[in-house]
Each structure stands twice: as structure tokens, then as C-alpha cells.
Amino acid sequence: EPEVTQTPSHQVTQMGQEVILRCVPISNHLYFYWYRQILGQKVEFLVSFYNNEISEKSEIFDDQFSVERPDGSNFTLKIRSTKLEDSAMYFCASIGDRSSLYANEKLFFGSGTQLSVL
Amino acid sequence: EDQVTQSPEALRLQEGESSSLNCSYTVSGLRGLFWYRQDPGKGPEFLFTLYSAGEEKEKERLKATLTKKESFLHITAPKPEDSATYLCAVRDTGGFKTIFGAGTRLFVKA
Numbered sequence: 001e002p003e004v005t006q007t008p009s010h011q012v013t014q015m016g017q018e019v020i021l022r023c024v025p026i027s028n029h030l031y032f033y034w035y036r037q038i039l040g041q042k043v044e045f046l047v048s049f050y051n052n053e054i055s056e057k058s059e060i061f062d063d064q065f066s067v068e069r070p071d072g073s074n075f076t077l078k079i080r081s082t083k084l085e086d087s088a089m090y091f092c093a094s095i096g097d098r099s100s101l102y103a104n105e106k107l108f109f110g111s112g113t114q115l116s117v118l
Numbered sequence: 119e120d121q122v123t124q125s126p127e128a129l130r131l132q133e134g135e136s137s138s139l140n141c142s143y144t145v146s147g148l149r150g151l152f153w154y155r156q157d158p159g160k161g162p163e164f165l166f167t168l169y170s171a172g173e174e175k176e177k178e179r180l181k182a183t184l185t186k187k188e189s190f191l192h193i194t195a196p197k198p199e200d201s202a203t204y205l206c207a208v209r210d211t212g213g214f215k216t217i218f219g220a221g222t223r224l225f226v227k228a
Contacts, residue, residue, distance in 0.1 A: 004161075031214070033216075048215055055214045108164075109161030112161050
């Protein structure tokens with residue numbers, strides 16, 4: 001079965017540094033998402049992305065965060081100046097075409113990037 | 119605002135001991151309710167989508183049901199490999215995001 005690939009699996013950074021988390025969604029998918037999960041807490045929505053623009057974002061996704069699809073395969077999440085509270089597991093997810101989204105098809109999740117801010 | 123509340127937070131069962139997990143939800147208009155399984159250190163893995171009250175879906179030892187305010191995930195004769203966190207999630211009409219509950223951690227002892 002096709003899968004969403006995330007790199008790196010672990011990222012350690014110093015507070016105030018910029019990090020870029022990378023994802024390769026399933027090749028024919030059109031809707032892309034970033035979620036995060038702080039240890040022991042729920043999976044939280046950050047942002048959705050379609051047709052090269054943000055379609056929806058949460059309150060967590062402030063000016064320190066940005067997303068980009070620089071080419072036909074990669075989808076990235078950038079945190080400009082990391083804070084201690086950004087430490088979490090970050091999941092990328094994708095869904096297929098528009099009919100899949102509104103037919104409630106499943107989100108395909110990657111295995112995540114564990115971000116540790118020191 | 120959409121909300122998803124799951125109970126219990128944790129559930130410990132003996133192998134073969136059937137039980138149910140609860141998910142209460144509040145949405146302006148339900149587009150779909152989802153159940154996912156999450157193993158430690160992994161991303162959520164899709165189990166079911168339910169669209170309307172009265173609907174049921176089954177997969178092996180799992181059965182999901184839906185009412186207008188709740189969903190239940192019934193686990194029949196669980197095995198140790200069913201141990202995981204089970205997540206309930208909703209998407210409302212016209213939205214792009216799926217909102218997750220905090221999950222129920224299931225432990226099945228042999």
C-alpha cells in the first residue's frame with residue numbers, strides 16, 4: 001500500500017533555531033495536512049493545504065509556522081524560531097482527490113517526526 | 119466549536135474479555151466520524167468511517183456504531199495484539215480539518 005514518508009524521524013534543535021520538517025505525501029493525493037501530538041496529549045490539527053495554498057489553519061499555526069510544497073512531491077513545515085513548547089511529534093497526512101475528501105475517505109498518516117527543542 | 123470526548127482514558131482487559139469504548143461528539147453538521155488506531159511512536163492508522171446515525175461497520179474483532187451524539191467501538195474477544203490507543207475523530211460539513219479526541223489506551227493481557 002502507498003505510504004506517506006516523513007524525514008527526519010527525530011530532530012533535536014536549540015530554542016530559537018529554525019527547523020524544517022519534510023514529508024512526501026502519496027503521489028496522487030491533493031490535500032495535505034500537518035498535525036502535532038505533544039507527549040501524552042491528543043493529535044492536534046495545525047494546517048491543511050490544497051492547490052498550493054492554505055485552506056484552513058488552527059490557532060496553533062501562528063506566524064512562526066509556514067508550509068510549502070516546493071515541488072511536485074515534497075510538503076514541508078517550517079518553524080522559524082522554535083520554542084520549548086514546540087517539542088512534539090509532528091505528523092504529515094494526505095487525502096486523495098476532492099471526491100475522496102467529501103466522501104470522508106481516510107487520512108493517510110506518516111510515521112512522524114519527533115521534534116525536541118532544548 | 120467541534121469537540122470530541124473519549125472514555126475511558128484507559129481500559130485494561132483480559133484476553134477474550136469483550137468491552138466497548140465511547141466517543142461523544144459535538145459538531146455543527148457531521149460529515150463523518152472516524153476511528154483510528156495508534157501504536158506507540160506511530161501515526162494513526164484508519165479503521166472506520168461512519169456517516170449517519172444507525173450505521174455500523176465491522177472489521178475482525180472490532181465493530182463501530184454511531185448515534186446522533188455518540189459512537190461506540192465494540193471489541194469482541196480481544197487479543198494482546200489489539201493493545202493500542204484508539205482515536206475517535208470528526209469532520210464537519212464543509213471543513214477541511216479532522217478533529218481528534220484524546221483517545222482510549224487499551225491494554226489486553228494474555
